[in-house]
Amino acid sequence: MKYNKITPFLKWAGGKRWLTGKLDDYLPKSYNNYIEPFLGSGAVFFSLEPKTSILSDVNQSLILTYNTIKEDHVGVYNRLQEHAVKHCNDYYYEVRNQEYQNKIELAARFIYLNRTCFNGLYRVNLKGQFNVPIGSKDKVILETDNFKKTADALANAEIINSDFEIVIDRAMEGDLVYIDPPYTVKHNNNGFVKYNEQMFTWADQVRLSKAIKRASDRGAHVILSNADHQSIRDLYLEFGKIDSLSRNSVIASDPLNRGKYSEILVTL
Known part of the structure; x- marks a missing residue:
């Protein structure tokens, strides 16, 4: 991986800059297209600088x-x-x-x-x-x-405003899909902030898990980061490898109230 070659130009709640240095053990040795349906700040995309990619988000702006x-x-x-x-x-x-x-x-x-x-x-x-x-x-x-470097990295990317399921369904054998959805858990019992007009619901989490399973069955490599919550783990227990990773929380106005919490990484 090319560490810190391009720094994302946006700061994003739930952004994955912290994760980019930990992904080596989870990445395939090679892949075709790179697909990211929850783009946000694009930290993983910019760290990998794939040759061809499909980048998407529901946030039109x-x-x-x-x-x-x-x-x-x-x-x-x-x-x-x-x-x-x-x-x-x-x-x-x-x-x-x-x-x-x-x-x-x-x-x-x-x-x-x-x-x-x-x-x-x-x-x-x-x-x-x-x-x-x-x-x-x-x-x-x-x-x-x-x-300029950011624009060069985006030059061969298809960047679209789309629902995640449509984009994930385009993943084929040998593609790499990185997925980082809003961290909604069952009963929507979570402390994360929604970033678009419609809340990412538990039904969306279930729909996402099914889309991920279909992509994996077609031969795509899938990496999912998500909330470390039993309801999320239960969605992937039967068909994904689940690891827990710790990170520092920065979503608090007072640094004294910021602590460590864990997220899961699911690989298929």
Whole structure:
């Protein structure tokens, strides 16, 4: 694996930067297409830099941002620099409330809000409007930014706004599928934040497990990260290898309230 070659340009609740250095033991020696149906910050994708891939998410604004960087990374970065110069409390809410039509404006706005909002959360109201308050971080341009390298990595990727099942059903023999869904457990008893208008339900978790089984039966390599909860383990006990991994939680406003918790990695 190519460690830290490209740093994801987004901070994402539940992001998998911490996992990329631990995946070597779970990856196949070779694979054809790379498929990721819950893209988020794309940490695993950027760490692997696959030759061809299908990247997807139900978050339409997220997918628009990726596609716009792929098509015109210079335009997006230049507009982001303009946001950086103007950034302050009032300007944040002005941009948050602004409705843009231009793709470059929309992509730069998405990145700007992601970097300056509270804890990098993505949350919308019932009208689909982003409503996360401003956070404490004020760096809009980061030292790790390399939008050209990001665009190059995305050059051969098909990036689509789609339901996960449709994308997973495209996985064929020899493909690698990495899946990192919202961590909903049975009875929806969990502390994670939904990032799109419709909650990822327990029924979706069941539907996901069936799609994963079908992909595996077709000969695809599948890696799933999910909540370490018995209800999730029960879904994969009969057909997946389950390992538990520990990580530090960063989803808390007070660092003293952040602790370690475990997630599971299911491989098929």
